[in-house]
Amino acid sequence: MCLISFMVLFFFSMMFFMIGIYYLLMEFSYFIEWEVLSLQSNSILMTLYLDWMSMIFMSFVLLISSLVIYYSEEYMFGDLNLNRFILLVLMFVLSMMFLIISPNLISILLGWDGLGLVSYILVIYYQNVKSYNAGMITALSNRIGDVALLLSIAWMLNYGSWNYIFYLDCMKNNFEMFIIGMLVILAAMTKSAQIPFSAWLPAAMAAPTPVSALVHSSSLVTAGVYLLIRFNSLIMDSNLGMILLLFGGLTMFMAGMGANFEFDLKKIIALSTLSQLGLMMSILAMGFPKLAYFHLLTHALFKALLFMCAGSIIHNMLGSQDIRIMGGLCKQMPLTTSCLNVANLALCGMPFLAGFYSKDLILEMVLMSNLNILIFFLYFFSTGLTVCYSFRLVYYSLTGEFNSWNFHPLNDDSWLMLKGMLGLLFMAIMGGSMLMWMLFPTPSMICLPFYMKLLALFVSFIGAWMGYELAKFYLNWQLKSFKTYNLVYFLGMMWFMPMISTSGVSYNFLKMGYMIIKSIDQGWSEYFGGQGIYKMLTLNSIYNQKFQNNDLKIYFLSFIFWIIILLFMFMI
Known part of the structure; x- marks a missing residue:
């Protein structure tokens, strides 16, 4: 089934790509x-909207999902329910297709809720307590966005139709536009895990790695960004863009700091996804939807490759994800680590790899824009942090001392996984320049001073040096984290968002819901509603039955009752 699914999805991917270019x-x-x-x-x-943007995005989603399914055949080897897993992934891809080609809020909700439901099922796939908790926080966080989308559907009734694509121009500069824009931004922020809804994205790493490669590169987390690209004109004509810019920048900064204190391989990559999503959201809020879309596509290519390489390492490490017990993997798994290095350098924006074309263009457009010092700092410091945690990961897993056990099973013999990875390796190298030629055929003139032109490169080199040297502890900073333990704990715990989301918000809301159900739904409303009426009708029917059975006691009691009433009336 894996091979058939791979061939069908790959064929449709190529077909949609050709149609998209046309x-x-x-x-x-x-x-x-x-x-x-x-x-x-x-x-x-049922309405469908087919344009170059939706066709190219669909082709990328199908390409990555086809390679992920091919990769899953070996990664999920031994799973008795492999066909069920493949069907769930296909359902996930179908939901994403619905979302991409819908110009209608109702059919968008169909894909939106499909993504939420199937992602919950995939996160709890391994069926342990950690997976169940991660699935619950994922589902509850996404429900906030679903409710916001439902409210925007209700508000769209003011326009007489849910085909938002026809009303974007006439929505401008009125109160309805502000309300709908606010609700759509809230929905997109939950799906794309922006502050304060960021806790679910690293938690969702409890899912199998092939799912992470698909979900956190091109489908679930990018759904919010894609929706805002479609609704872009609403954001630009109000103050909502400034709010989104601030939240996107803070998410980028928070995720970059958190990844530098993390030791779980998959969570480091998840936090890097969160950082890139913040970058996409903030550049979108500045009024560059085409640039956000460009980075969305290039990011999908190298991030899927990064996850697949991480999955191959985890598979060979017999399920261990701690980077501290890896080290020296480039000697044991040269081909896998080469792919990992290429994906990492593409993430850092290494010149002429996929990430460079979109990331460098975004940073230069930021330098050209009229921004305050806070947003400027968030952009460039976060860029440095991205390179910092990438090179920290390189030291810990690839080039450092070999820290694994003696009789280790590390090798590069997983050919099915390697074929899936090599398919994306080509795209991670060539994809950026290819998309650049297509999306921006006319070169844009970006005129900057020399020091500003080199600022992104300088920040990246400083970040790379800091990340590598601090990981080796060559700067005599061994115990600094113990002296500033509270600060390190705050930054490493994503600003306490997982705690606030679970014990602070989710637990209290669930407890309140339980109390409401017990006191109202199963309490007073039952007493005065269903159960009360049932008891009253039961008693009346028993009493009526005694009349029908000519019970003498009833007649005698009724006779005495009427005698008492007559005596009472005569006495009055």
């Missing part, structure tokens, strides 16, 4: 209406 060159976009049901004068329509 639409881009010819400037085509198709709006398709399918009448599902017509009853009297009412008709139920």
Whole structure:
């Protein structure tokens, strides 16, 4: 089943990519209406919007999912329910397709909720306490966004239709636009795990690694960014863009700091995803939706490769994810670590790899824009942090001392996994330049002073040096973290967001919901509602039954009752 799914998805990926390029060159976009049901004068329509943006994004999602399914055949080897796992991944991809091609808020909700439900099932796939807790925080965080989307659907009734794509121009500069924009931004922030909803993304690493490679590169977490790219004109014409810019910048900074204190291999990559999502959100808030889309695609390529390499290492380490007991892997697994290095350098924005074209362009547009010092600092310091944790990871896992056990099973013999990774390796090297030629055929003139032009490169080199040297402890900073333990704990725990989200918010809301159910739904409303009416009708029917059975006691009691009433009346 893995091979068939891989071939079908890969074929559709290539087909959609060719159609997307054709639409881009010819400037085509198709709006398709399918009448599902017509009853009297009412008709139920399913609408699809096909343009270059949706077609190219679909092709990338299908390409990554096809390689992930091919990779899963060996990674999930021995799983008795492999076919069920593949079907869940396919359902996930289908939900993403619905979301991408929907110009209608109702059908977007169909894909949106499908992503939330299937991601919950995949996160709890291993069925242990950690997975169940991670699944619960993922589902509850995403429900906030689902409710916001439902409220925006209700508010769209003011326009007479849910096809938001037709109303974006007439929505500008009015109160309805502000409300709908606010709700859509809230929905996108929960799905793309922006502050204060960031806790669920590293927790969702409890899912199998192939799922992480798909979910955290091109599908679930990018759904919020993609929705805001479609709703971009709403953000730009209000103060909502400034709020989104601040939250995106803070998310980028927080995730970068957190990744430098993390020792779990998958969580480091998850926090790097969170950092890149903050970058996409903030550049989108500044009014560059095409740049955000460009980075969305390039990021999907190298991040999926990064997760697949991490999965291969974890698979060979017999399930261990702690980078402190790795070390020296480049001697044991040269091909896997080469792919990991390429993906890491693409993430850092190494010139002429996929990440460079989008990231460098974004940073230069930031330098060209009229920004305050806080946003400027968040952008460039976070860029330095990205390179810092990447080179820290390189030292701990690839180049440092060999820290694993003596009789280790480390090797590069996993050919199915390697084939899946090598497919993405080509895209991680060539994908950025290829997309650059297509999306920006006319070169843009970015005129900057020499020191500003080299600022991104300088920040990256400083970050790389700091990350590598601090990991080796060559700067005599061995015990500094113990002296500033509270600060390190605060930064390493994502500013206490996991604690606030679980014990602070989720637990109290769940407890409040339990009290409401016990006191109202199963309490007073039962007493005065269903159960009360049932008891009253039961007693009345028993009393009525005695009349029907000609019970003498009833007649005697009724006779005495009427005698007492008559005597009372005569006495008055």
